[in-house]
Amino acid sequence: MSEAFVDDLGALLVTGEPGVGKTTLLDAAAARARQRGRLVLRATGVELEADLPFSALHQLLLPLRAGWDDVLEVALGGAEGDMPERAVVAEAVLALLRRAERPVLLVVDDLSWIDRASAAVLEVVAREVAFLGAARLGLGSFFRYGDMPVREIRPLTGEAADRLLRQRFPALPAAERERVLAEAQGNPLALLELPTGPSRRLRELFAPHVRALTEPARWLLLLAALDTTGDRRLVTDAGALGDLERARLLHLDDATGRLVFRHPLIRSTAIDLSTGAERRRAHQRLAELFADQPDRSARHLGEATVWPDESVAARLERSARSVLDRGDTVGAVAALTRAAELTPGPADRSRRRAAAAYVGAHSIGRLPPARQALPVPRGSLQIAVTAAHVLLNGEGDIDTAHRLLAGALADDRTMKDAGRAAVEEALYTLVSVCFFGGRPALWQPLRAALDDDSSEIVRLSHDVLADPARLTPGVLDRLDAALAGLPRETDPAWIIRLGLVAQVTDRQDACHDALERVAQGDGLAVGLNAQMLLARHAYARGRWDEAQRLADDAAARCREHGYVLLALPGRHVQAQVAAARGDDRTALAIAAELLHWATPRGVGLVRTYAWQVRTVVALGRGDFEQAYLHASRISPAGTLASHVPWAVQTQLDLVEAAARAGRTEEAAAHVAAVGTAGTRHVSPRLALLADAAAAVTAPDDRATVLFERALAAPGADRWPFDLARVRLLHGERLRRMRAVTAARAELLQAAETFERLGAEPWSQRAAAELRATAPERPGGSALTPQEGEIARLAAAGLSNKQIGARLFLSPRTVQFHLHHVFAKLGIRSRAALRDALDRP
The missing domain is CATH 1.25.40 (Serine Threonine Protein Phosphatase 5, Tetratricopeptide repeat)
Structure with missing residues (x-):
């Protein structure tokens, strides 16, 4: 496939499960392209770097640094200035690539984890230059590939997997080989790793390797996993790096000077196997190492801090201003929200939370520009609701929207100045965030915010949607009483909210006419909901x-x-x-x-x-x-x-x-x-x-x-x-x-x-x-209903295992029946079944 792609360069996305060989195919395509005289520019998405604007683009274009113009210098962090629009950045990238001395091939691995800004630019660039990307099957991405050709890389067939295993591990006992084949399910990386480090699940493939490391090597691996940039300054112990290179987990790339993980699963495994205390200590060390990069240092410091700390909160607030100046609204909201969580004083906590809401609302232009001063408008609960709507419906940012609303509803200063209508809207917006988030822990702040003044629709929404599997008769009686009043209800929002609760409990009939009224009304959003x-x-x-x-x-x-x-x-x-x-x-x-x-x-x-x-x-x-x-x-x-x-x-x-x-x-x-x-x-x-x-x-x-x-x-x-x-x-x-x-x-x-x-x-x-169940044929050779069904399924091409799954039989029982079918029909193979069954 790699040869065919390079011979006819265009754009292609390959997908597949982890370890199936996507990176190997990209390597082969890149090597062939270089042989053909192409300039190959590569980047790899990093899960924890997805919130750093243009981090993937910086990695991709670093070999052409000498040719960056003013737009790229600002966008990629090489110079100060107002952040250019992404469309302008895309044009600057295309101009840079056209000036290259050789035709260019862009190769991006792990597209699922590239940052939003880089994804937006690459969507434009990939239409104009040769582009090859890889993404994990089942994971989403900010990169929208549209009509780009997609090729799924599937696991090896049983025969190919067995051949690979015999070639690489000829001395492996037969029983062990069968176990590895069964567990690997055709995944090439699992086939090569399981014999030397067995693990019951692919996601734990590298866990034994990580556990076997020395303490210094595990510490360096964790630092690299949490930092995501591969900065060589992380290496303060050459022996630890040597241990990691011998374990084939991580190495220092001579060409780029960056630390590179052999496989993305190693990064997540290192983090999963660490404790919370170890991660906080690592973030603290990273904050110290990168003290010359204030935004990066502040982010790590925020992750390292447990208890309220004004100095850390202030650094995060300053970082939010800087991030906002670079055009990253979501990053600014996240930094301000974390700053509010770490703020000891209630007044500053409210101010920072309101600022986060204000910036979030600004991201769709509902409020005046919020740049340097980050002002605090009155009615911060309403602003928090507006921002949460934006974050939920535009960005889909569940966690930041939840933090914003939950914090505002728990803040005495915010609530003191809020009217009842604003509180109700905030409560129901939090219901929506929790419902779409799909995690039980999200509901606890809403539960704590409910009081005697909360409306019945908010209470019903909480009582039903938070645990629809365990509804009490009392809750259902309240719901039925509310539904009985729908014919007289005129508030479209109330009808929509009750309609959602009714849907979850199979009471849609009671809402149908009211929803029809809303759908035919003038309100666009409520009409679409209906x-x-x-x-x-x-x-x-x-x-x-x-x-x-x-x-x-x-x-x-x-x-x-x-x-x-x-x-x-x-x-x-x-x-x-x-x-x-x-x-x-x-x-x-x-x-x-x-x-x-x-x-x-x-x-x-x-x-x-x-x-x-x-x-x-x-x-x-x-x-x-x-x-x-x-x-x-x-x-x-x-x-x-x-x-x-x-x-x-x-x-x-x-x-x-x-x-x-x-x-x-x-x-x-x-x-x-x-x-x-x-x-x-x-x-x-x-x-x-x-x-x-x-x-x-x-x-x-x-x-x-x-x-x-x-x-x-x-x-x-x-x-x-x-x-x-x-x-x-x-x-x-x-x-x-x-x-x-x-x-x-x-x-x-x-x-x-x-x-x-x-x-x-x-x-x-x-x-x-x-x-x-059809009546049996006359004569001694008639098939029983069981035999007839097995024969028809076998004639359709199903295996004994598939037939057994359909009929609740073991494969051996299916084979037993087929033996009798062949005898009764006077045939010797499955190939003759279809004709034999069609005979009168």
């Missing part, structure tokens, strides 16, 4: 064409008006429809887009959208192990996450996937967790899903009772896709119990619903089950 909720309702009720139309229109209008975060629930609905209808390419592309945006920003709910879509795609394909892994990302088996609405809505997905993948213990543990949480009483739909999940893991006699109870849930037909899936599961179980007539009745109803919805993968599965 349309998103209506799209979700239409999908749940089986009106998928309507859901698609609403989501398409709402997502397009969000993009038109710059509502980045608001568009994503609509994209999720689009992906849900595509996944259920078997349009895997569209569904997976949207899921990748959601992860791409949400992962670097920590927007947990949007990541959950992507995992839910991937789960449904895998279930439709019959890839139950993959479906289980995706569903487990939403909520691990045996646990119902307290902060994720989809944890209860995808309970059947996880249990079915686990059971069919042979993970019976995990399936049973999840059923037990659902039972303990008591989700059945929340809504008829959750009763349907909970009973069906329990039936999947139950013995036959108990399963029948549970399936019948599930199907008898009041109003279950309001959720046609869910109901049809439960009928399919019931029919499959009845067929295995040889209750053929009863099985056909359930399967026919399921097939009819799937066909009406256009759920193609599920229609095919129901049809296959129905064929297996």
